[in-house]
Amino acid sequence: MTDIIVAPATAPGRAALAVVRLSGPGTAALVQALAGALPLPRRASLRRLSHCNAALDQGLVLWMPGPASYTGEDMAELQLHGGPGVVGIVLEAAFALGARLAEPGEFTRRAFANGKLDLTQAEAVADLVEAETAAQARQALDQLGGALSRRYEAWRATLVEILAFLEAAIDFPDEDLPADVAAQAGPAIDGLLAQLDAALNDAMRGRRVREGLRVALIGAPNAGKSSLLNALVGRRASIVAAAPGTTRDVIEQPMVLAGYQVLLADTAGLRESEEEIEAEGVRRARAWAEEADLRVLVVDGSADDHAWVEARLEARPGDLCLINKSDLSEGDDARAADGWAAIVGLDVLRSAVGRSGADPVRAWLEARTIGLMAGSDFPSATRLRHQERLSDARDRLMSASAALQVGAELAAEDVRLAARALERVAGKVAADEVLGLVFSSFCIGK
Ligand SMILES: Nc1nc2c(ncn2[C@@H]2O[C@H](COP(=O)(O)OP(=O)(O)O)[C@@H](O)[C@H]2O)c(=O)[nH]1
Numbered sequence: 360m361t362d363i364i365v366a367p368a369t370a371p372g373r374a375a376l377a378v379v380r381l382s383g384p385g386t387a388a389l390v391q392a393l394a395g396a397l398p399l400p401r402r403a404s405l406r407r408l409s410h411c412n413a414a415l416d417q418g419l420v421l422w423m424p425g426p427a428s429y430t431g432e433d434m435a436e437l438q439l440h441g442g443p444g445v446v447g448i449v450l451e452a453a454f455a456l457g458a459r460l461a462e463p464g465e466f467t468r469r470a471f472a473n474g475k476l477d478l479t480q481a482e483a484v485a486d487l488v489e490a491e492t493a494a495q496a497r498q499a500l501d502q503l504g505g506a507l508s509r510r511y512e513a514w515r516a517t518l519v520e521i522l523a524f525l526e527a528a529i530d531f532p533d534e535d536l537p538a539d540v541a542a543q544a545g546p547a548i549d550g551l552l553a554q555l556d557a558a559l560n561d562a563m564r565g566r567r568v569r570e571g572l573r574v575a576l577i578g579a580p581n582a583g584k585s586s587l588l589n590a591l592v593g594r595r596a597s598i599v600a601a602a603p604g605t606t607r608d609v610i611e612q613p614m615v616l617a618g619y620q621v622l623l624a625d626t627a628g629l630r631e632s633e634e635e636i637e638a639e640g641v642r643r644a645r646a647w648a649e650e651a652d653l654r655v656l657v658v659d660g661s662a663d664d665h666a667w668v669e670a671r672l673e674a675r676p677g678d679l680c681l682i683n684k685s686d687l688s689e690g691d692d693a694r695a696a697d698g699w700a701a702i703v704g705l706d707v708l709r710s711a712v713g714r715s716g717a718d719p720v721r722a723w724l725e726a727r728t729i730g731l732m733a734g735s736d737f738p739s740a741t742r743l744r745h746q747e748r749l750s751d752a753r754d755r756l757m758s759a760s761a762a763l764q765v766g767a768e769l770a771a772e773d774v775r776l777a778a779r780a781l782e783r784v785a786g787k788v789a790a791d792e793v794l795g796l797v798f799s800s801f802c803i804g805k
Pocket residue numbers: 578579580581582583584585586587598599600601602603604605606628657683684685686687710711712713714715
């Protein structure tokens with residue numbers, strides 16, 4: 360990599376400061392051309408920047424020679440005045456002096472290529488930049504510190520030990536009966552399998568923190584789903600009307616609950632419909648509800664037309680059954696829904712969200728969110744990519760456990776593949792395709 364890359368590291372627009380970063384061999388000469396003699400390494404130095412005898416700006420210059428820099432290459436950071444004009448002319452000067460604009464994530468990609476970060480840490484950099492809540496930021500920071508890589512490395516080290524044992528059995532077949540190999544490697548494999556199973560069960564937690572918990576509001580038309588969404592987010596995001604079938608599209612609203620990112624979705628009322636647009640809305644509602652982490656089944660407690668029974672098919676144990684319109688006299692549906700929810704394992708709340716707001720529902724959602732998101736350990740996956748490799752490793756290990764009965768050689772191959780699946784998470788040697796996926800989500804300048 361011989362190019363000098365340059366990019367603003369701060370968001371465009373007017374601000375007190377803008378930071379422009381440079382990386383690559385040749386950065387020293389470029390900085391000297393712009394700002395005179397190089398400042399001492401890693402010491403801020405106030406300089407006048409100029410190019411072709413034209414003044415560009417006055418600001419702090421930081422010189423960070425490689426390999427002790429973020430990318431591992433020679434780097435510089437220019438702290439400029441934050442207007443787009445200043446940033447523009449400084450970039451133009453850098454281009455004229457041989458730099459080119461960095462691609463999204465290219466600084467971090469160079470850091471990865473130079474062994475400064477592994478793949479999970481590079482992902483954490485992107486997550487930190489994207490983090491909206493404190494919980495997201497905390498998780499990303501732990502991941503940047505290596506929390507995720509360390510866990511996978513520990514599992515991999517166990518696999519390597521098992522492999523060494525199996526290979527010894529292969530190399531010295533006379534001294535080891537297959538039964539002995541099975542007796543000794545078996546418990547080690549099973550112990551690790553139990554750990555990977557637990558990790559897989561817990562894998563959704565990290566992804567939920569990073570991506571946001573998905574909560575679907577479902578129910579029959581006119582039950583009060585849109586009223587509930589509006590009460591929860593504190594504004595009229597969704598149309599509330601007495602006419603059934605008003606909401607057709609899925610209306611998604613991000614919000615923060617108990618410090619965690621949550622995506623709420625108001626959906627079309629679930630009923631059979633001949634009308635094409637409404638029927639499509641119902642399909643989308645079901646699909647969203649199916650994928651969601653939690654559902655709130657809203658029932659019109661004043662009704663006795665059994666309209667709610669269609670929607671209850673989407674509900675699952677652990678969801679909430681909200682019996683709404685408790686300001687009106689109770690109909691048969693309220694009692695029926697209450698009895699059904701108790702049997703299926705849904706919590707029940709009675710409320711009038713259209714009249715007295717959604718505080719009880721909010722409190723329920725907060726408690727459930729904390730239950731699903733909080734945990735004392737770092738989660739074993741924060742992206743689908745990690746979860747998939749974990750699942751690969753588990754499958755390989757299951758197969759190794761079975762193969763032990765047949766012979767050490769077969770089992771050893773499975774253990775090797777399991778180790779490789781785990782290695783791919785930290786990805787010190789990652790395929791270009793994976794790298795492309797990871798780094799394409801970055802912003803320029805990171
Ligand atoms: N009496 C009463 N009416 C409500 C309550 N919540 C919603 N409504 C009314 O029920 C109708 C349907 O509400 P809406 O939120 O659009 O229901 P959706 O079809 O499930 O989205 C509207 O006329 C609301 O004003 C409530 O708690 N009590």
